[in-house]
Every structure is written in C-alpha cells, then in structure tokens.
Amino acid sequence: MSNIPKEKPKLVPVPSSNKISERDVDKTPILECRRLGIDFGGLTAVDNFDMAIGRTEIAGLIGPNGAGKTTVFNLLTKVYQPTRGIIMLDGVDTHNMNTVQVNSAGIARTFQNIRLFNNLTVEDNVKLGLHNHIKYGMFQGIFRLPGYWKGERIAHERALELLSIFDMQDMAEAKAGSLPYGAQRRLEIVRALATNPSLLLLDEPAAGMNPSETAELMENIVKIRDTFKIAILLIEHDMNLVMGICEGIAVLNFGKVIAKGTPEEIKQNPAVIEAYLGKKGE
Amino acid sequence: MCPRKFEVNAVKKLKNLKTSTKVDFATYLGVIVLYVIVSILASQGKLNRSTTGMLVPICCYIVMAVSLNLTVGILGELSLGHAGFMSVGAFSGIIAAMSLQGAIPSPALRLVIAIAVGAVFAAVTGVIVGVPVLRLRGDYLAIVTLAFGEIIRDLLNCLLVGYDSRGLHIALNLKGSLTVDDLGMGEDGVAIIKGAQGAVGVEKIASFTAGFILIMITLVIILNLVHSRTGRAVMALRDNRIAAESVGINVTKYKLIAFVTSAAMAGAAGALYGLNYSSVVSSKFDFNTSILVLVYVVLGGLGNFWGSIIAATVLYILPEALRQFSDYRMLVYAIVLIIVMLATNNPTLQGLVGRLFRGREYEYEVKGGARK
Numbered sequence: 001m002s003n004i005p006k007e008k009p010k011l012v013p014v015p016s017s018n019k020i021s022e023r024d025v026d027k028t029p030i031l032e033c034r035r036l037g038i039d040f041g042g043l044t045a046v047d048n049f050d051m052a053i054g055r056t057e058i059a060g061l062i063g064p065n066g067a068g069k070t071t072v073f074n075l076l077t078k079v080y081q082p083t084r085g086i087i088m089l090d091g092v093d094t095h096n097m098n099t100v101q102v103n104s105a106g107i108a109r110t111f112q113n114i115r116l117f118n119n120l121t122v123e124d125n126v127k128l129g130l131h132n133h134i135k136y137g138m139f140q141g142i143f144r145l146p147g148y149w150k151g152e153r154i155a156h157e158r159a160l161e162l163l164s165i166f167d168m169q170d171m172a173e174a175k176a177g178s179l180p181y182g183a184q185r186r187l188e189i190v191r192a193l194a195t196n197p198s199l200l201l202l203d204e205p206a207a208g209m210n211p212s213e214t215a216e217l218m219e220n221i222v223k224i225r226d227t228f229k230i231a232i233l234l235i236e237h238d239m240n241l242v243m244g245i246c247e248g249i250a251v252l253n254f255g256k257v258i259a260k261g262t263p264e265e266i267k268q269n270p271a272v273i274e275a276y277l278g279k280k281g282e
Numbered sequence: 283m284c285p286r287k288f289e290v291n292a293v294k295k296l297k298n299l300k301t302s303t304k305v306d307f308a309t310y311l312g313v314i315v316l317y318v319i320v321s322i323l324a325s326q327g328k329l330n331r332s333t334t335g336m337l338v339p340i341c342c343y344i345v346m347a348v349s350l351n352l353t354v355g356i357l358g359e360l361s362l363g364h365a366g367f368m369s370v371g372a373f374s375g376i377i378a379a380m381s382l383q384g385a386i387p388s389p390a391l392r393l394v395i396a397i398a399v400g401a402v403f404a405a406v407t408g409v410i411v412g413v414p415v416l417r418l419r420g421d422y423l424a425i426v427t428l429a430f431g432e433i434i435r436d437l438l439n440c441l442l443v444g445y446d447s448r449g450l451h452i453a454l455n456l457k458g459s460l461t462v463d464d465l466g467m468g469e470d471g472v473a474i475i476k477g478a479q480g481a482v483g484v485e486k487i488a489s490f491t492a493g494f495i496l497i498m499i500t501l502v503i504i505l506n507l508v509h510s511r512t513g514r515a516v517m518a519l520r521d522n523r524i525a526a527e528s529v530g531i532n533v534t535k536y537k538l539i540a541f542v543t544s545a546a547m548a549g550a551a552g553a554l555y556g557l558n559y560s561s562v563v564s565s566k567f568d569f570n571t572s573i574l575v576l577v578y579v580v581l582g583g584l585g586n587f588w589g590s591i592i593a594a595t596v597l598y599i600l601p602e603a604l605r606q607f608s609d610y611r612m613l614v615y616a617i618v619l620i621i622v623m624l625a626t627n628n629p630t631l632q633g634l635v636g637r638l639f640r641g642r643e644y645e646y647e648v649k650g651g652a653r654k
Contacts, residue, residue: 077528103530115525117518128518132530134511138539141510142503148510195529
C-alpha cells in the first residue's frame with residue numbers, strides 16, 4: 001500500500017468498454033470499471049466486469065437472481081474490496097478508499113432491502129445525507145453557537161428542497177420507519193442525493209411498486225438526472241423501467257457480463273434471452 | 283411592533299418549537315423545580331438526616347444514568363463497565379481535591395477543579411478503552427466493557443498515593459508488599475489512597491447544589507449534543523450502520539465521541555460521589571454498580587433522558603423507603619422493578635404517552651397507514 005502515487009493517476013483510454021452515450025462521448029466517463037472481480041473463498045462472485053458510464057447517463061445493470069448485481073454495487077461502494085481490477089471514479093483510482101471516502105468522492109447509493117434510519121424523522125434522514133456538507137463542529141453544537149443555528153437552518157432548507165423532488169415536504173416530521181413502503185424507497189433516493197453525488201446507484205428502486213408508481217418513478221429518475229446533471233446506474237428487474245429510461249445496459253449472469261449495449265440491442269441478444277428463458281429445446 | 287403582536291409571535295414561536303426541544307425544556311424545568319422544592323424543604327428542616335444524606339448520591343446516579351443512556355440509548359451499544367469510569371473520576375477527583383487543599387482554600391473551587399479533573403481522567407480512560415473496544419459490537423462489546431470495569435477496580439485496589447511538599451507520590455502495589463511508607467514521603471506527607479483501604483480522610487466538600495449544577499451541565503451537554511449534527515450521526519449508527527457509512531459518516535469517530543462523552547460525564551459524577559464521603563473504596567464501583575445504573579437507564583427508557591432521571595431517583599430512594607419490610611426488602615424491590623417494566627412496555631400506556639408528547643406524529647402515522 002505504500003507505493004500509492006499521491007497525485008491523481010492519469011486516465012488511460014480503455015479499449016474494450018461499452019460505448020458511452022453520444023451526449024457525453026467526448027468527456028471523461030464518470031465511472032469506469034476494468035476487469036473488476038471478487039472471490040469469496042473459492043467462489044468467484046464477479047469476474048471481468050467492464051463498464052463505463054457517461055457523466056449524465058442513465059445506465060442499467062440487469063441479470064437473473066444471484067447474478068452478482070448487488071455485489072457489483074458493493075464493490076463500487078467498497079463494502080467489499082475487489083480482488084482484481086480497477087474502479088476509476090471521475091478519472092481517479094478508488095482502490096485505497098473505504099466506503100466513507102468513496103461517498104465523499106461522489107458515489108451515493110440506495111439499498112435493495114431499504115436501510116433508513118427508522119427511529120429518526122424524515123427530515124433528519126435527509127440531514128444525515130447532508131452530514132458532510134453541514135459545517136459546524138461538535139462544540140458549536142453543544143454550546144449552540146451561531147455556527148450551529150446557521151448550519152441547521154441551511155440544512156433544514158436544503159432538506160425540504162430535496163424532499164420536494166418527490167413531494168414529501170409535508171412528511172418531514174414523521175418517523176422514517178412509519179412511512180409507507182413506496183415513500184421509504186423515495187426517501188432513500190433523497191438521502192442519497194443529499195450527499196451531492198456525481199454517480200447515483202439505485203438498487204431495485206421499483207421493487208414492490210405498482211405500475212403507476214413505477215411510471216412516476218421513471219419520470220422522477222429522468223428528472224433527477226436532468227436537474228442534478230448526474231449519472232445514474234440502476235439495478236432493476238422491471239423491464240419496462242429498464243428499457244424505458246436506460247441508455248446503456250449491461251447484463252450479468254453468474255458474475256460475468258454476457259451482453260452490453262442499448263436497450264434495442266439487449267432485447268435482440270440471444271445470450272440474454274438464453275440467460276433469462278433458458279436454451280431452446282431443453 | 284405593538285406589544286400585543288409581539289406576544290402572539292412569542293406564543294406562535296413556542297408552539298412551532300420542535301417536539302424534541304419542548305421535551306428538553308420540560309426536562310430542564312423539571313430538574314430545576316425538583317431542586318427548588320427539595321432545597322426549600324431542607325432549609326425548613328423538614329427532611330431527616332438519612333434523606334439529606336441521599337441527595338448527593340442521587341445527583342451522582344442521575345448523572346451516571348443520563349451519561350450511560352448516551353452510550354446505550356443513543357449509540358445503541360451495551361456498556362457494562364460504566365462504574366469503572368465513575369471510579370476513575372472518583373479517585374482522580376479525590377487526589378486533586380486533597381493535594382490542592384493547601385493551594386486553594388475555597389472548597390467550592392476545589393470541588394469544581396476535582397470534578398473537571400475527574401471528567402478529564404475518565405475521558406482519557408474512555409479513549410484508551412474505546413479505541414480497541416469499539417471495533418466490537420453487541421454482546422462482545424458488553425463483555426469487554428465488563429472486563430474493563432473489573433480491571434479498573436483491581437488496579438485501583440493496588441494504588442498507593444500520597445502527597446507532601448514535594449508533590450504527589452504514586453506507587454502501584456501489584457505484589458501486595460508495598461505500604462504507604464514505601465512512597466518515600468517527607469515529614470509533612472499525607473496518604474491519600476491506601477491501596478485496598480481506599481481513599482481515607484477525604485474532606486467532604488460535595489453539596490446538593492453542586493450535584494444539581496452538575497446534573498444541569500450534563501443535561502445541557504448531552505441533550506444539545508444529541509440534537510446536533512454529531513448526535514444525529516451517532517443515532518444514525520445505532521439505526522443502521524451500513525447506511526450511515528454509505529452517506530459518509532465515519533463510524534469509529536462518532537462511536538468514540540459518544541463513548542468518551544459518556545465516560546467523561548461518569549467521571550464527573552464519580553468525583554462528586556467520592557468527595558461526599560470521608561472514605562471511599564474501589565470495590566464500591568464494581569459490576570453491581572454498573573448493572574444498577576443500567577437498570578436505571580433501561581427502566582427510564584432507552585434514549586429517554588427524563589426517564590433516566592426519574593428512574594434513578596425513584597430506584598435509589600426505593601430500597602431505603604422499603605426498610606420497613608426488613609428482610610423482604612430486596613424481594614419487594616425486585617417485584618416493583620418487574621411491575622414497572624411490564625407497565626412501561628404496555629402498548630396502551632405507550633400509546634397514551636405517545637399521544638401526549640408527539641401529537642402530530644401520531645396523527646401522521648394513522649393517516650399514512652390509511653392511505654397505504
């Protein structure tokens with residue numbers, strides 16, 4: 001670990017990555033994974049995972065259950081350290097970062113099984129997303145110095161502003177754990193957005209939602225991308241959502257990328273159809 | 283602005299306060315009212331000697347319970363060695379108070395210094411214990427803190443401290459062969475801590491007013507901490523550590539802040555406690571004391587500070603008040619504990635209290651449920 005260069009490593013062009021969307025093609029991709037892999041004991045959960053995501057792209061990661069999609073998210077956010085490969089975030093290698101540092105470098109995520117701070121209010125949940133952007137120290141908080149009041153006021157306003165994306169301002173005082181399921185999912189997205197990310201990872205955002213809620217969510221995801229000018233990578237089983245809003249899709253099966261491309265290309269890809277429906281004549 | 287309008291604005295402001303702020307103010311007010319009532323009763327001579335003797339220890343145990351509630355209720359980690367920090371505070375506070383006897387004649391000032399010294403030493407111990415221990419979670423952390431409490435007690439049991447014109451003399455009597463004479467003090471030397479005999483000849487400078495002030499300071503520090511950015515981060519760790527890390531909250535830092543603050547307050551309480559008796563032995567601060575304080579916290583409600591205050595007061599007085607049951611005293615005490623536990627965990631009762639204190643929230647819950 002001692003020979004890590006202090007300067008940001010220069011970006012080397014990647015030969016075998018998927019195309020990033022036209023709009024962003026001449027800019028550095030926000031995320032680049034090269035030959036990413038992790039082994040748990042003898043089991044290779046993810047292997048040779050290559051992906052590049054443009055600065056304002058909505059990308060999808062799909063695949064059958066157990067394919068390793070959430071493991072990829074856990075690798076990107078350093079819940080697990082990758083065994084092989086490189087993750088470049090905005091041209092910076094993240095191999096010596098931990099979860100907290102990756103977050104301040106610009107990756108925020110939501111969880112497949114919702115992980116909110118259930119005993120805290122909705123507003124406090126968002127303020128925790130803002131935690132590293134609220135600038136006052138412990139002693140200013142204890143003695144209620146001017147810095148405390150200013151910091152809390154700004155945080156309060158910003159939290160309500162963020163909650164208004166999903167029209168949740170009037171729930172600000174409620175306990176997060178008491179919210180209905182759909183609202184909890186939306187709150188998780190708001191909390192992740194509050195950390196001011198450049199890449200947002202959504203793990204099954206539409207799980208458990210009915211078709212009308214999913215349609216609303218699709219609009220909102222696009223709206224978030226447009227207002228915040230960020231990249232979004234999402235895992236989702238709802239094909240309407242994935243095919244509807246994703247510009248680039250990667251398909252995982254047994255930890256390996258079996259296909260990459262636009263929604264149209266993925267729909268036609270025989271390997272994908274085989275992974276989802278099985279081989280003909282079996 | 284006309285005065286009437288101003289008045290309306292003030293009332294509005296009061297109504298718009300957050301529920302947590304209202305609860306905090308009610309807690310401060312309750313403590314102040316209790317102090318005033320007890321002081322008036324004491325000044326009129328309506329309290330007997332055994333009751334006045336209990337006032338300072340009650341204050342100490344309230345501070346202990348409130349500070350332990352920060353670790354158990356807010357941080358969500360079970361600590362079984364809280365009495366260890368209390369003993370560090372007690373002994374360092376006694377040493378400070380007795381060695382400054384000549385230099386600072388005012389007992390009040392000496393008490394303040396002793397409490398501050400107790401808090402600092404306990405905080406340092408908190409850092410030393412916390413850094414390795416807070417890597418553990420749940421049951422493991424509980425067991426290690428328990429061991430810490432016992433180790434501290436045994437170490438203090440071998441401590442020999444004396445003071446003379448040249449300064450402090452400290453020795454650790456690990457082999458059991460040393461006595462105070464081995465400290466090498468001059469003619470004017472005074473033994474402060476005599477190993478297993480504990481601290482002897484302590485000047486009793488603690489007072490009920492000092493206890494009240496310490497409670498208020500502890501409450502202000504802990505309640506303000508909890509409702510600031512720092513406390514929010516600590517509560518986030520309690521609710522969901524993985525999510526807290528994912529939004530960029532440094533787990534070790536905030537765990538340590540909560541743990542050390544809690545230890546420092548326990549040290550302050552210990553110093554006050556130690557200076558209330560003419561002799562103090564380290565075996566007073568054993569596992570039983572830690573558990574006793576934990577019982578106050580659990581009974582008062584995790585994360586509920588006014589609950590801790592009431593539980594500590596009532597449960598400290600209870601065994602004394604039950605003296606008429608003589609042999610059956612502890613039996614009755616245990617039965618009362620069980621009844622209170624059952625009653626406070628009763629959903630109907632909780633709903634009632636919930637509606638009283640969190641009116642709006644409760645309404646929302648019902649509305650949200652219906653919409654779902």
